[in-house]
Amino acid sequence: xxxxxxxxxxxxxxxxxxxxxxxxxxxxxxxxxxxxxxxxxxxxxxxxxxxxxxxxxxxxxxxxxxxxxxxxxxxxxxxxxxxxxxxxxxxxxxxxxxxxxxxxxxxxxxx
Amino acid sequence: xxxxxxxxxxxxxxxxxxxxxxxxxxxxxxxxxxxxxxxxxxxxxxxxxxxxxxxxxxxxxxxxxxxxxxxxxxxxxxxxxxxxxxxxxxxxxxxxxxxxxxxxxxxxxxxxx
Numbered sequence: 001x002x003x004x005x006x007x008x009x010x011x012x013x014x015x016x017x018x019x020x021x022x023x024x025x026x027x028x029x030x031x032x033x034x035x036x037x038x039x040x041x042x043x044x045x046x047x048x049x050x051x052x053x054x055x056x057x058x059x060x061x062x063x064x065x066x067x068x069x070x071x072x073x074x075x076x077x078x079x080x081x082x083x084x085x086x087x088x089x090x091x092x093x094x095x096x097x098x099x100x101x102x103x104x105x106x107x108x109x110x111x
Numbered sequence: 112x113x114x115x116x117x118x119x120x121x122x123x124x125x126x127x128x129x130x131x132x133x134x135x136x137x138x139x140x141x142x143x144x145x146x147x148x149x150x151x152x153x154x155x156x157x158x159x160x161x162x163x164x165x166x167x168x169x170x171x172x173x174x175x176x177x178x179x180x181x182x183x184x185x186x187x188x189x190x191x192x193x194x195x196x197x198x199x200x201x202x203x204x205x206x207x208x209x210x211x212x213x214x215x216x217x218x219x220x221x222x223x224x
Contacts, residue, residue, distance in 0.1 A: 004153065033212070042115075042201055042215040043154070088153055098169070099144075099213060101153025 004102035006089055011108045018076040020105045022089030025070060029091035029100075032065060034074045037086045037104070046074070046087075076107075084109045113137055115216035117202050123222045124192045132187040132219050134202030142208040143185035144169075145177060147198040148218070154201060160185055161208035192223045 003025045012018045024032070030051050035043040049056045049063045049072075056063045062075040076083055086104040093100065115136045124130055136143065141162045146154040146169075156169030160179040174196060176188045185204075189196055200219045205211040 008151075035215075042217040043203075045212055045214065048212060090153070098156060099154075101155075103151055103153045 004089055004091055004100050006087075006102040006105045008103070009106050009108070011110060012079050013110050014079060014081055016079055018074075018079045018083070018107055018109075020074045020076075020087050020089075020107065022072040022074075022102055023070055024072065024089075024091045024100075026091065026093060026100075027067075027070065029093055031092040032063075032072050033088075033090040033092070033099070034061075034063065035088040035090060037088065039085075043088065079107075079109050081109045081111060083107060115202055115204055115214055117200075117216040117219050119219060120217070121220045123224065124189075125224050126193060128192050129188070129190050130192065130221075131189075132200055132202075132221075133184070134186065134216060135184045136202075136204040136214075137183065138204060138206075138214065139182070140204035140206050140214075141182070142205045142211070143179065144203040144205075144213060145175070145185070145187045146201045146203065147171065147196075148201060149198050157187065157200075159208065189221075192221075194223045197221060197223045 006022050033048040034046040060077045064073045088104045089102040118133045144159040145157040148154050155171050158177040160166045163182045178186045202216040203213040205213045
C-alpha cells in the first residue's frame with residue numbers, strides 16, 4: 001500500500017542542525033521530494049532525490065535515502081528562524097502520476 | 112513568470128452552493144493537478160490532467176468536477192458544496208505527468224458552512 005509517515009513536530013535552536021525523517025512503504029517509488037510550506041503559502045519545492053541515489057547535497061540541505069529501510073531524511077545545517085515551516089516528504093509512484101504526501105513535520109526554530 | 116496562480120484566495124460558501132476554483136500556469140506545462148489539504152494531513156490528489164484534453168480521478172474525486180480549459184487553465188468545480196469540503200485547495204503543474212517536479216500555487220482556503 002501507499003503510505004508516507006513523518007513525525008509531527010521538531011523544535012531546534014537557531015544555529016543547530018535539524019533532521020526531519022520520513023518513512024515510506026512503496027518500494028516502487030522513483031522520486032522522493034521535500035517541500036516546504038510557510039504559513040498561508042503554497043508548497044515550495046526544496047529538493048528531490050532519485051530512488052537510485054543515497055545522498056544529495058544542496059547548500060545547507062542534505063538528503064539521505066536508505067532504500068532498504070525505506071527511510072528518507074532531510075538535514076538542514078545551521079538552521080535559521082526563517083526555516084520555521086512545515087516540511088512535507090512526498091514520493092512519486094512509478095508508472096503513476098500520483099504524488100503521495102506525508103502529513104508534514106512542523107519545524108520550530110527557537111532563537 | 113507568475114508560476115501557478117489561483118483565484119480566489121478565500122471563499123465562504125453555504126451548504127449546497129456551487130463554485131469554481133480557477134487555476135492558471137504560465138510555464139507551458141502539460142500536466143496540472145488539484146489537491147486538497149486538511150489539518151494534520153498531507154495533500155491528497157482530487158483530479159489531474161496529464162495533458163490538454165484529458166482528465167483523470169485522483170484519490171478523493173467525489174463531489175468535484177474539473178475542466179482543462181486549455182493548456183494554461185485547469186478549473187475545479189464544486190456543484191453542491193458540503194461542510195466536508197472545507198479545506199485548502201492547491202493547484203499544481205508539471206512539465207509532464209509522472210517524473211517531473213510539481214510546482215504549486217498559493218492555495219484557496221474554502222469554508223463551507
